[in-house]
Amino acid sequence: MEALISALRSKHDVSTARHWYLVYCKMRQESVARENLARQGYETYLPILREARRRQGRRISLIAPMFPRYLFIHLNNQTDNWAPIRSTLGVVSVVRFGRSAARVPNDLITALRAREDEQGIQILPVEGYKPGSRVRITQGSFAGYEGIFQAATGRDRVTVLLDVLGRNARTVVDSASIEPA
Numbered sequence: 065m066e067a068l069i070s071a072l073r074s075k076h077d078v079s080t081a082r083h084w085y086l087v088y089c090k091m092r093q094e095s096v097a098r099e100n101l102a103r104q105g106y107e108t109y110l111p112i113l114r115e116a117r118r119r120q121g122r123r124i125s126l127i128a129p130m131f132p133r134y135l136f137i138h139l140n141n142q143t144d145n146w147a148p149i150r151s152t153l154g155v156v157s158v159v160r161f162g163r164s165a166a167r168v169p170n171d172l173i174t175a176l177r178a179r180e181d182e183q184g185i186q187i188l189p190v191e192g193y194k195p196g197s198r199v200r201i202t203q204g205s206f207a208g209y210e211g212i213f214q215a216a217t218g219r220d221r222v223t224v225l226l227d228v229l230g231r232n233a234r235t236v237v238d239s240a241s242i243e244p245a
Contacts (some may be wrong), residue, residue: 097154
């Protein structure tokens with residue numbers, strides 16, 4: 065009997081390969097959708113990052129989805145039940161191109177996961193600042209000072225050269241606390 069089932073499967077090419085697909089979520093409900101899909105037994109992935117925003121004149125650091133309103137879901141096109149996905153709380157639909165669901169390359173998911181820190185937050189390189197660029201420190205004890213960007217010194221930290229009382233002083237600050245001068 066098992067040989068017959070095996071032969072039928074190979075004849076009909078029922079693939080057991082799972083692929084990543086894209087789910088479109090309701091506004092600011094990516095986490096709700098992820099939790100509800102997980103309760104139903106689906107494997108999901110929601111890349112998050114640390115973001116600097118201004119609130120009441122101050123810069124604050126928030127954790128937010130890297131791709132607002134989207135999350136990834138790992139499914140088998142042949143064997144998984146896709147019907148409950150679209151009625152899951154927080155989900156709008158599975159992203160489609162025509163009649164077929166938008167398949168996400170496995171390499172993209174692997175690359176995103178490789179850039180995560182131990183808390184699962186994406187580590188993005190400090191972009192836009194080149195050595196020698198003028199920057200302004202927006203928070204901390206040096207708030208309001210202008211200086212010269214020197215280098216990124218690691219995760220979320222940068223070195224800035226400040227002119228303090230006529231002397232050059234190097235200081236290390238949070239990358240979210242600088243802006244172009």
